[in-house]
Amino acid sequence: MKVNLSxxxxxxNELKYLKNIxxxxxxxxxxxxxxxxxxxxxxxxxxxxxxxxxxxxGLFLLLMNHNLNENDEVITSPFSFVASSNVxxxxxxxxxxxxxxxxxxxxxxxxxxxxxxxxxxxxxGKLINKKTKKKLxxxxxxxxxxxxxxxxxxxxxxxxxxxxxxxDSCEAFGTESAYGMAGSFGEASVFAFYxxxxxxTGEGGMIVTDSRDTYLKMRALRNQGRKDMDLxxxxxxxxxxxxxxxxxxxxxxxxxxxVEEILDKRRIAAEYYDNALSKIKGVKIPHTPKSxxxxxxxxxxxxxxxxxxxxxxxxxxNGISVRPYFTPIHTQPCYKxxxxxxxxxxxxxxxxxxxxAIPFHTDIKRREQNYVIRKIDEILNS
Numbered sequence: 001m002k003v004n005l006s007x008x009x010x011x012x013n014e015l016k017y018l019k020n021i022x023x024x025x026x027x028x029x030x031x032x033x034x035x036x037x038x039x040x041x042x043x044x045x046x047x048x049x050x051x052x053x054x055x056x057x058g059l060f061l062l063l064m065n066h067n068l069n070e071n072d073e074v075i076t077s078p079f080s081f082v083a084s085s086n087v088x089x090x091x092x093x094x095x096x097x098x099x100x101x102x103x104x105x106x107x108x109x110x111x112x113x114x115x116x117x118x119x120x121x122x123x124x125g126k127l128i129n130k131k132t133k134k135k136l137x138x139x140x141x142x143x144x145x146x147x148x149x150x151x152x153x154x155x156x157x158x159x160x161x162x163x164x165x166x167x168d169s170c171e172a173f174g175t176e177s178a179y180g181m182a183g184s185f186g187e188a189s190v191f192a193f194y195x196x197x198x199x200x201t202g203e204g205g206m207i208v209t210d211s212r213d214t215y216l217k218m219r220a221l222r223n224q225g226r227k228d229m230d231l232x233x234x235x236x237x238x239x240x241x242x243x244x245x246x247x248x249x250x251x252x253x254x255x256x257x258x259v260e261e262i263l264d265k266r267r268i269a270a271e272y273y274d275n276a277l278s279k280i281k282g283v284k285i286p287h288t289p290k291s292x293x294x295x296x297x298x299x300x301x302x303x304x305x306x307x308x309x310x311x312x313x314x315x316x317x318n319g320i321s322v323r324p325y326f327t328p329i330h331t332q333p334c335y336k337x338x339x340x341x342x343x344x345x346x347x348x349x350x351x352x353x354x355x356x357a358i359p360f361h362t363d364i365k366r367r368e369q370n371y372v373i374r375k376i377d378e379i380l381n382s
Contacts, residue, residue, distance in 0.1 A: 001371050005321035006196035006298075009265075009362035010251075012258045017250035028243060029223075032250040037206065039256040040191065043174075044183030046208035048215035051249055052222050055170040055192025055205035056083040057242040059140065060090055061221045062166050062188050062207060065214065066137060068093035073129060075115070076140040076168075077107045078330045078340075079348045084142050084168045085329045094134060095338075097330055099345040103287040105144045108347075109153035112139070116161060127161055138164035143172035143182055145286060145325075146294040151177070151185040158186075166190070170205070173198045174263045174295025182295060183208050188218075193248075196361070198295050199255035199262060201248040265362045266296040269369065273299055273360070276373045282307075282380040284354070299360035300325050303380065305353035312356055314379045320372055325357040 017032060024030070033051050041049030052058045068074070074088045078097040088095040098115050101108040120127040120136050127136040139158055141149045148169070158165040165186035169175075172182035173191050183189040188209035193201040207218050217237070220227045225239025255262070270286075277283045284302040288294050303311055308324070315322045328348050330340035342349045358372055 001368070002319040003321060003359045003368045003372055004361075005323060005357065005359050007361040007363060008195050008200055009258075009262055010254075011363075013254040014251050017254055018247060021246055021250055027246050030246045032246050032253050033244065036201075036249040036252040036256065039253065040206050041208045043181070043256070043259065044189065044191075044208045045181045046184060046189070047210045048208065048212065050207040050209075050215060050218040050222060051244045051252075052205050052207060052218075053242045053244050054203055055168070055190050055194075056087060057222070057240075058190035058192075058205045058207040058218075059084065059087040059166065059168060061218055061240070061242065062190065062214075063087055063091035063093065063140070064221065065217055066091075066164060068137060070094060071134050072137045073132075073134045074138050074140050075112065075136070077142040077144075077348075078328050078345045079105060079144065079326055079351065080142040080168070080329060081170075081326065082329050082332060084140060084170075085335075088140065093137065094132075095329075096129075096136070097340070097345060099347045100144075100351070101150075102347050102351065104147040104149075104289065105287075105351060106147050106149040107141050107154070109150040109157065112154065113157050116157065125162070127163075136161075136163065138166065140166045140168060141186070142168040143170075143175070145298055145300055146172050146175050146296045147288065147292070148172050148175050148177045148179075148182050148185075152179050155185060170197070171297040172295055173297075174259065176293040176295075177289070178291035187211060188214055193252060193255075196298070198266065198297060199252065199259060201244065201252040201255070204244045204248045204252065262362050263295055266360075267294065269360060269362075269364050270294065270296045270299055272366070272369055273358075273373070276369075277301060277376065280373070280377045280380060283376065296360070298325060298357045300355050300357045301376075302351065302354035303356060305350070307380075308354055308356065311376075311379055315356075315358075315372075315375060318375050320375060321359060323357045324352070325355050326352060328352050
């Protein structure tokens with residue numbers, strides 16, 4: 001049997017809306033884009049939404065709004081897709097990494113607080129890195145695999161230290177934590193809608209915020225710096241073409257019409273894996289806080305690092321598509337210039353060596369899950 005790692009669920013009004021668009025000829029920033037922005041921002045508990053070409057683009061624009069330079073540091077997680085750190089560099093700043101919590105795999109609030117207290121000192125009201133003399137400007141937190149960070153503590157930490165907080169919630173759409181919905185924390189948050197995400201637009205992302213000023217600035221920056229009241233060839237800001245097309249957002253609207261159905265199916269599939277895999281010796285299932293209702297992105301198990309690669313190879317030979325999630329960002333070749341070593345962030349190093357993302361998506365069949373479960377058990381305990 002062949003079992004794919006991910007898949008898309010296009011069982012709603014996607015085709016109907018795409019046909020409507022082709023009849024009107026309005027292919028960019030039309031009624032579907034506006035509707036999609038309203039639906040997503042409302043779902044996340046935010047006032048405003050700005051559709052962009054990708055989650056990466058959304059994070060980049062928010063960082064550009066802070067006018068970073070090479071003397072500015074932004075703390076983020078080393079356990080993430082590389083884009084969440086790349087955007088800090090692209091925006092002109094320097095990424096500074098904080099290790100993760102061993103259970104949620106999100107940035108550790110305790111380590112963040114300790115890091116700021118130990119590595120920075122206050123000079124003229126600004127936090128200065130004791131070694132590099134760079135200023136600490138903000139935190140870009142990353143919600144991982146559907147889990148959200150401990151924002152009760154993180155928001156207190158950033159407020160206390162006069163820092164900005166941007167929430168990368170590209171992997172946690174639909175998660176309900178004890179403190180609020182994913183995407184509702186910090187000055188602004190970003191979602192992504194790549195095909196393996198909870199809902200998809202193909203490519204695309206969205207900035208959500210409660211700040212009207214941020215909302216208007218992001219609308220301008222995504223559209224070549226043109227403010228809403230600018231004439232067609234007037235550009236108030238140095239902007240970018242980070243627009244999303246109307247065809248993509250039409251798919252997004254259709255997905256949002258089914259969002260609860262989609263999330264419920266993913267939760268049921270995750271619970272089925274939880275119940276079965278928790279009984280298999282050698283498997284550590286994902287941790288979800290009891291107070292959290294997960295919006296599942298991927299399903300990632302952990303096995304002993306000594307047999308992780310062998311286990312993955314065996315699963316692949318049996319037709320089961322798997323991936324390691326994630327390679328630590330600080331060990332990527334393009335990050336060598338920062339001088340990090342693997343064990344600078346020991347929890348990230350340990351977790352990264354153990355993870356295996358197994359097949360998981362909205363419409364995964366029970367027989368596919370049973371096959372995956374059976375093969376994992378055979379490989380680890382035969």
